Amino acid sequence: MYDKQVVRRRRAVLAVLVGLSIIMLTGYFGESTGGPLHRFQGGVQTILSPIEAGASRAFSPIRNLAGWFGDVFDAKGQNKDLKKQLAATRSELVAAQAAARDDAGLRKQLGMNQKLGIGQTDAVQARVILKSPTAWYSTVQIDVGRGDGVKVNQPVVTGDGLVGKITSVNGGTSTVTLITDSSSSVSAMVDNGASGQVQPSIGDPNDMRLQYIKGPAIKVGQTVTTAGWASGKLESIFPRGIPIGRISKVSSNELKLYKQAHITPFADFKTLDQVEVITTRLKQPTNPGSAGP
Amino acid sequence: MTLTPGAFVRTGLLVLLAVIIQVAGIQSIPILGGTVDITPLFVAAVAIYAGSIPGAIVGFATGLLLDLAIGQTLGLSSLVLTALGYGVGRYRDMRDPSHGLLPIPVAAAATAGYYAAVAAVSFMLEIGATVSLLVLREAVITVLLNVAIALPFFALIRRILRPVLAVDPLQRMRRRQGSEPTATGPLGLRGLEVNR
Incomplete structure (x- = not known):
């Protein structure tokens, strides 16, 4: 009798917990980024951020x-x-x-800002305080938020190149979805005029793919930068000319069948520490002959 | 586990500490191309010492806090860690394991199972991008690193949880070793042993 009760209670607990998890998964997927679960997540992140920042500093x-x-x-x-x-x-x-290391990073950042025409008030410096523990979701949390002028969809760069975009903002912290995240796709241009979409290879942040390539033939060693345009009339969230990486491998079979080549990104995603959020929309030339989505 | 307010506070603080230490500290310290992941270790340790129900509850809470803290899909880690906690707890309930080296296989199985389950659920949900074989390498390194720290980590969790545990598997083992005969009796027949 007692055993049956224990078994029943055990199964009930498991069913409730699994059910709750599935309800949260379904709800989270079904709602927009302003939905209640996302807002709740943002609230918890705001509460936890001082603890996390302290822990991050303690671990430095x-x-x-x-x-x-x-x-x-x-x-x-x-x-x-x-x-x-x-x-x-x-x-x-x-x-x-x-x-x-900090000094070298800041110097690189300054060089990049001068190249892209980013003024002192157009960007905010940030430090990475949290990193996602799984290879499937490449997100980091940085120590600047709404109070620093950060908004959703603003681009994030390092002195080496493009890192990702802001996907959620709280009072003092923000979440950056890296370009190595499975959901990421960036319209890009090769320095010989070819264009395509940069997409990640999950688990290997040093091997990204340039897909849907259009335009002249590309070669190993060419530089890939953000194109600054997106599909149709939509404007890209990334300004034109941010370095993404270098073409590392071009296989004729892959190029013919899948219209894709391999890229090694400039940014080092494993040791990401200092980043910069571009908070102002930069002026950029229009590109009516856009080829990518 | 004895369900007292003290037990809840103790376990709740442990959950918070494990998640904060993982995402704000350990995650940024790469070792041999991988990182230690204490979240599955922690859930497995609680489950092996406290049983399936506390294991599942702690797994759910740890996963939920992890998803909330790092802003990833809500429910994913809690689903996987609930199953992990329950599974390890059931193993403990049914097999009553008490070997001193038990944390090593448990840590290996729990970490590998956690990674496989996260990968499977992620695939089912939204992953459309190419997946590199390096994911596998990173998972293997994490399993090995977790195995390397399993003994001291499990000992630490046991030490913290001991005051609220209803039954401590290691103490039970020692008691059994002390009371049970070590050999057959003087005639070589079972039943005539001399208890020490």
Whole structure:
């Protein structure tokens, strides 16, 4: 009798939890980004963001230490003579390397801003505080939000190139969907005038695809940038000319059958730390002969 | 698990801590091309020490908080982690495992199962893009990293949960080892053993 009750209770708990999960999944898919579940998610993110930012800051020495270990492994051969000295100044070195990385990132960012004509008031700097743990959803959370002028669909870049777009904004944080996310698609141009759509390859952020290629023949090594236009009369959310990556592989079979080539993106998605949100719509030339969607 | 307010608070704080540590800390520390993922480990640890119902509830709460915190499809992680918690808990209920090295196979199976289930549900929902084989490599590395930290991690969770556990599997094992005869009796016949 007791056993039957236990079994019944166990099954009921499982059924309720699975049912709730499925209801949330279905509801989340069915509603728009302004729907109640999305709003609830935004509210929880707002509540959690100070805790997450604090935790992220607390973990930064460990991250720097992990990065330091990576650097040491790479330079092992050259560092033999300096090992003793290095051990004594290890903690100073960790801090110095972190600062140097930040500095290099900011310098690159400045170069990119000058190239794209982004003024000081056209963009806000942000730091990545959360990363999605699965390879299937490439999202990160950054420490700027509505209060900093960030809005949904604004482009996000690093000094290397395009990173993604803002998909949800809270008071002090925003979610960035990276161009490596399964839902991402960016209209792009190759520097010889060919055009297409950049789409991700799930799980391998360093191997993206340029699909639906139109125009002149493309070659390995050519640079791919945002096209600045989308389908029909729709305007692209990405301004024209943001570097995306370099053509890394062109197979004649793939090109013939699928009209696609491989791209290695410029941005390093694994070690994303500092990013910039372009908050102002930049002036860009119109392109009436758009080929991509 | 004894269902007291203290147990709820203790487990709730653990859920919050596990999710925050994962998304704000561990996720940004790549090791050998992968990262440790403590969410399936945590749910499996709770399930193996507390049983199927607490396992399923903690799995649901962890998944829900994870989905809310990182802004991904609501319900996906909670569905997978509920099933994971329930499955590991049922294994515990039926087989009554108490071996000291149990966390290793449990961590491997839980992490691999979690990754496979997330992949399957993601495929069913919306993935239309190309999938690289590197997903598999990353999953394998994460399984290995989780296995590497399984023993201390499970020990830590057991230590935190012990005051609210109705039955501690390891203590039960030790009690059994202490009370049960280690060999047959002087005549070599079962039933005539000398208890130590």
